[in-house]
Amino acid sequence: MTASDASLQKDTSQSQGIWAVRFRVFASDYAAVAGTLVLLCAALLCGAVEWFESLLDVSGVETDLLGRFEPPSAQHWLGTDDAGRDELMRLLRGGGVSLSIAVIAGIGASLIGILIGVCAGYFRGKVDALLMRFADFIMSLPSLPLLIILAALDLTKLGFSAEFVRSGSAGYWRIIVIFILLGWTGVARLMRASTLALNDTEFVLAARAQGASHLRMMLVHIIPNAISPVIVATTLAMGRIILAESALSFLGVGIQPPSTSWGSMLNNAQELLVVSPPLALYPGLAILLAVVSINFMGDGFHKAFNPKSIEGR
Template structure:
């Protein structure tokens, strides 16, 4: 999930090791990580954990309140809400992780290019970025998703495009800062070609802030996916998604509040967890920002 855990065992004294130590001291962030991992586990193991088929309807158990048999109750078509919340984690986490990965792949190269090349290249990329950032994130995602057509893949693409300008701007700013450092000058004096400077010298140094932003962006992307699904632009019925479950639940808020409470709680928890994780990563990876 994060670079600190991805790079196996960081070498003693390496930036990764020191960041890991700082991260582990941050209790709320560790809690956030635990909740995130819990949801990831639920999503991956959904077929094993979910007690019922999330799609199979049954007229004999419509809108049952939570019980020992149906922990989170059942919905208007007799489907088990607990099973649907578990399976819905797949759609939400996938939408979050995949769309943010795509946004990184889209935004970071343009940001590096703009920051390092400067001149008219920078002007063009920056103005497009500004234009995209001037439209609220969710509005842009809804507009793109409506244009692409209702499907989970299209929703993810729409979210990825809407989330990318923040990475362009972040990478550009960091690259401009790095460009003036003596170590970039030293890398140039060793005969590094521009692409090596960008990818091998500048990029590794700007990973920490990108990682923090990516974590926070996943939280936003999950909300966006839920919103698009709520509006019918994301996950299509009968496949479970927290957003579409909320949409179905609003008609039965008084009769069957559990239909809304559990998917809502899931969204709340996972978004909170990603935010806590992001804050913790920021404190761990950027010592300058600590003690706020």
């Protein structure tokens, strides 16, 4: 075995050891584990909503005006809404939309933030100044009014077909794109700070001396060693995205029928509080449980990736 092979094997074993310690730290946080299990169960239930509809012979989409506002029963576990649709199936369908928006938008915004942050921290100088001033500009914009304005834009004037605009997919992807375009700044700043700290480390200087390209330097040596705080930030951002999406849908500029989300369910239920209060209670509790679970999981990731937490383990 050559010296380089031995060094690579040592680095690999150390990396595996660090991840094992991080896993133990995360597993020791019972709130984080509980939050993760709740989110996994919610994702599995939402993904199997069509199977549940077939099994229970109910629907969260088809209307039944003769079965409006039915109380909970063996067939309709949470009752029915104002259109006779099964409320539990509506919750699962809405949860699939809300959770998928949070995951896709959170990861998409983080990827943009990683790209901008690593370029700013690696090249420094004018590139750093230009990218960070652009990030400052995005952060200075009033988020909620801007989200409402962008969500209310007429997509037909941007070249999209009227059929697509009327479909549920238009509102879904519009919300995701808006959150991605406005949500990358925090991750960019974290990645920039981590990249600046790594620029003068021995292994980065050694790779640069061996003639590694800029792309290889960033992809192989910088990003993998600077990704820890980004993982924590991405997780916590998902909870904020769920709340923001719910606010937009509650205001009527988010997810539009025939699609549904927890926020749009709240919007539909605000006029039915006197007739059927549970129609607003169920999606509200679902939003609360999801956001609290995500925050618990984010706190667990923060402890797992904190050097002080893993020191001595």
